[in-house]
């Protein structure tokens with residue numbers, strides 16, 4: 210899993226209990242995962258199809274920096290399934306885990322699913338090269 214992005218928890222992100230609002234965390238997860246999926250599949254014609262179970266494990270407080278770990282779990286014909294882990298940058302404590310986030314490539318005109326032409330192995334190979342700084 211690669212931690213590619215960070216955000217600062219600001220006053221506007223808090224719930225009545227002064228911790229990070231769950232809805233804001235979901236918004237960030239959707240956005241971070243979409244950006245990751247766009248670069249994995251090399252297309253921006255993606256829609257969020259499904260967000261599976263999300264487990265909120267510990268709160269984030271105002272002033273905390275949270276980081277987003279992203280990983281490709283599965284690659285289908287038109288879809289990609291992503292895991293997103295949000296954790297506290299400093300303590301590394303897990304804030305929440307979204308295990309099944311599915312994006313589908315759709316045709317610009319018809320908005321129906323279309324094949325993206327990528328495979329899991331291909332994406333894994335590319336990720337390895339990126340981690341070695343070769344891409």
Ligand SMILES: CCCCCCCCCCCCCCCC(=O)SCCNC(=O)CCNC(=O)[C@H](O)C(C)(C)COP(=O)(O)OP(=O)(O)OC[C@H]1O[C@@H](n2cnc3c(N)ncnc32)[C@H](O)[C@@H]1OP(=O)(O)O
Pocket residue numbers: 239243247253254255256257258259284285286287288289311313315320321322
């Ligand atoms: C260079 C930088 C540029 C930056 C510039 C960025 C600008 C560009 C930003 C774009 C960023 C996008 C991020 C926006 C995120 C939203 O906010 S999108 C808005 C919310 N989402 C929607 O409105 C989608 C509404 N849903 C739909 O339109 C239709 O359901 C869909 C997506 C076309 C799919 O239709 P469908 O009949 O379910 O299709 P179907 O063929 O049955 O399934 C398609 C695939 O989904 C899978 N699937 C279907 N149902 C499920 C399910 N329940 N669970 C799991 N998988 C499922 C199927 O297994 C299949 O996968 P494959 O086997 O083909 O890989």
